[in-house]
Amino acid sequence: MIRVAIVGYGNLGRGVELALKQNPDMSLVGVFTRRAPDTVTTQGAQAYAMEDLVGKKAEIDVCILCGGSATDLPEQTPALTKDFNTVDSFDTHAKIPEHFERVNQVGKANQTLAVISTGWDPGLFSLNRLYAQSILPEGETYTFWGEGVSQGHSDALRRIPGVADATQYTIPNEEVIEALKAGQKMNVTTRDKHFRQCFVVLEENGDAAAVKEAIVTMPNYFAEYDTEVNFISQRELDKEHKAMPHGGKVLRTGTTGTDTQQVIEYNLALASNPEFTASVLVAYARACVRLAQEGHTGAMTVLDIAPKYLSPIADDILRRDLL
Incomplete structure (x- = not known):
């Protein structure tokens, strides 16, 4: 035991x-x-x-x-x-x-x-990135998250001074995903792949402008993405944004042999992150x-x-x- x-x-x-x-x-x-x-x-x-x-x-x-x-x-x-x-x-x-x-x-x-x-x-997606690039050495790996609630990003929001509560959604660019799966060659940036949507409840004396600036400039979390910040009430957050769905996919597109197109895809659809x-x-x-x-x-x-x-x-x- x-x-x-x-x-x-x-x-x-x-x-x-x-x-x-x-x-x-x-x-x-x-x-x-x-x-x-x-x-x-x-x-x-x-x-x-x-x-x-x-x-x-x-x-x-x-x-x-x-x-x-x-x-x-x-x-x-x-x-x-x-x-x-x-x-x-x-x-x-x-x-x-x-x-x-x-x-x-x-x-x-x-x-x-x-x-x-x-x-x-990191975790299961990390393993699949390793498997995919080892099997298809000639190719590119793309990771997409969402649509869903990121616990880590939501926690980072809640640590900002002036924030009482918050939920963050990660939303993938489905058009980019479909183009890559179809074999289209693309120079995809971090900003191209995802959009971040934040719903924030301010503390009683919270400064909305300062909180928004802290969010959109936060390195490793929001600075590299297009980010929308919405200020709402605690009641609305509790009613509309407390479920914890998430998911995503690892996509590897590559070629084998004489330029034969191959795609590896690993997908998660989670009702509770x-x-x-x-x-x-x-x-x-x-x-x-x-x-x-x-x-x-x-x-x-x-x-x-x-x-x-x-x-x-x-x-x-x-x-x-x-x-």
């Missing part, structure tokens, strides 16, 4: 609690939160203060870290990897190499293992514990881990049923 701690209990943490119920080889030790534990309503799990986590070290095989990438995970993952095996969903693509190096040093020094940047992008991301985290938590038991330390990503480590099924059964 793999013993799991959930660190952080927002949408992703709730998704992890649900996902663990579908994995009988895993048990939940508890939810660890910065809020007062008696104010946290879980789906059955015991809630503890963050300060209690290290005291339960002997009861925990892996911590699944459910904080945001903007400010939580850059600090939490290296800090907690000093004492625990960890899995996170750090998704600021431009900063993944830096995050990896920091966490890898901590894991090597403390004989623990961290699996970073899991989820679906946090629940799906949580399910990926849980599978990689299983892999993390198994690899740690084999003596691996430091940091790893989805690119380093063989698929069999994700499954609770024995290797010989996987070969029989899936190959």
Whole structure:
């Protein structure tokens, strides 16, 4: 039985609690939160203060870290990897190499293992980009997200001073997608591929102009995209923009042989982004514990881990049923 701690209990943490119920080889030790534990309503799990986590070290095989990438995970993952095996969903693509190096040093020094940047992008999409470009070396890879709610981008909005709440939609350019699949050669920029739509609730004294400027100039999140900012009431946000759909696709167009056109496409259509991301985290938590038991330390990503480590099924059964 793999013993799991959930660190952080927002949408992703709730998704992890649900996902663990579908994995009988895993048990939940508890939810660890910065809020007062008696104010946290879980789906059955015991809630503890963050300060209690290290005291339960002997009861925990892996911590699944459910904080945001903007400010939580850059600090939490290296800090907690000093004492625990960890899995996170750090998704600021431009900063993944830096995050990896920091966490890898901590894991090597403390004989623990961290699996970073899991989820679906980075995560499953990363794997499919690797497979596709390896199989079609003559070609181009394109990643499209949405239409849907980005948890990471929404969290980044909520961290802006003056913002009370916010939701961000990523909307792909379908015309570009269809042209690429048809074999059309295009010089596609980041701005061409997606549009970002933000719905923002201001704090009582929030400065709309300052908030909008902070959004559209935010590097790694909005500065590289055409971004629409809409200021609305909390009531409207709660009514119209609290569902969590998302998805996207990885597209590789290339040629083989004598200029034969080939297309590889991997697609996700998700009714609940946090629940799906949580399910990926849980599978990689299983892999993390198994690899740690084999003596691996430091940091790893989805690119380093063989698929069999994700499954609770024995290797010989996987070969029989899936190959």
